[in-house]
Amino acid sequence: xxxxxxxxxxxxxxxxxxxxxxxxxxxxxxxxxxxxxxxxxxxxxxxxxxxxxxxxxxxxxxxxxxxxxxxxxxxxxxxxxxxxxxxxxxxxxxxxxxxxxxxxxxxxxxxxxxxxxxxxxx
Numbered sequence: 263x264x265x266x267x268x269x270x271x272x273x274x275x276x277x278x279x280x281x282x283x284x285x286x287x288x289x290x291x292x293x294x295x296x297x298x299x300x301x302x303x304x305x306x307x308x309x310x311x312x313x314x315x316x317x318x319x320x321x322x323x324x325x326x327x328x329x330x331x332x333x334x335x336x337x338x339x340x341x342x343x344x345x346x347x348x349x350x351x352x353x354x355x356x357x358x359x360x361x362x363x364x365x366x367x368x369x370x371x372x373x374x375x376x377x378x379x380x381x382x383x384x
Contacts, residue, residue, distance in 0.1 A: 268294050272301040284313040285371070296380035300330075304337065304372040310363040328358040328376050335372030339364040350374075 275288035285303040292298070304313075310324060318325070323342045337350045339362050349367065350356050366372050 266294070268292050270299065272299070275301075279314070279317050281308070281313045281317070284308045298378045300374075300376040300378075302372070302374040302376060304335070304366050304374075306366055306369045306371060308366040308372070310365065315363075323361045323363055325360050327360055327378075329356070329378070330374050330376035331355050333373040333375065335370040336367040337364055337372045337374070338367050 270290040270292065272288045272290060274290075276291050277289040279287040279289070281287075281304075283305065285305045285308055287300050287302045289298060289300050314324075315321065332350050332352050332354045334352050338347050339350060339358055340347045341359070341362050343361055
């Protein structure tokens with residue numbers, strides 16, 4: 263166990279998923295624990311199927327588990343198997359299981375902060 267505090271910034275990401283005019287996701291990882299943080303911006307008109315799926319190798323649905331907080335906009339997330347849609351809006355803390363797709367609703371961009379803990383966290 264270390265008492266060092268590690269700080270990362272989204273303006274110097276480890277990885278960038280560039281979705282051109284539709285937005286993007288900046289990804290940073292903590293070297294000490296393996297935890298990751300993502301800063302996602304999805305512009306009006308963003309659709310997972312069109313804008314993100316090709317960057318992930320064309321899976322049927324999003325394979326990731328997301329825990330996060332919404333800073334702005336309305337993201338409609340659909341669990342593909344059941345068809346159930348849930349709106350995530352500014353101020354929502356959320357958890358989304360794998361097997362979903364999503365789209366931006368309305369004319370306000372969606373801004374999210376997403377967290378992933380390492381597999382063996384305490």
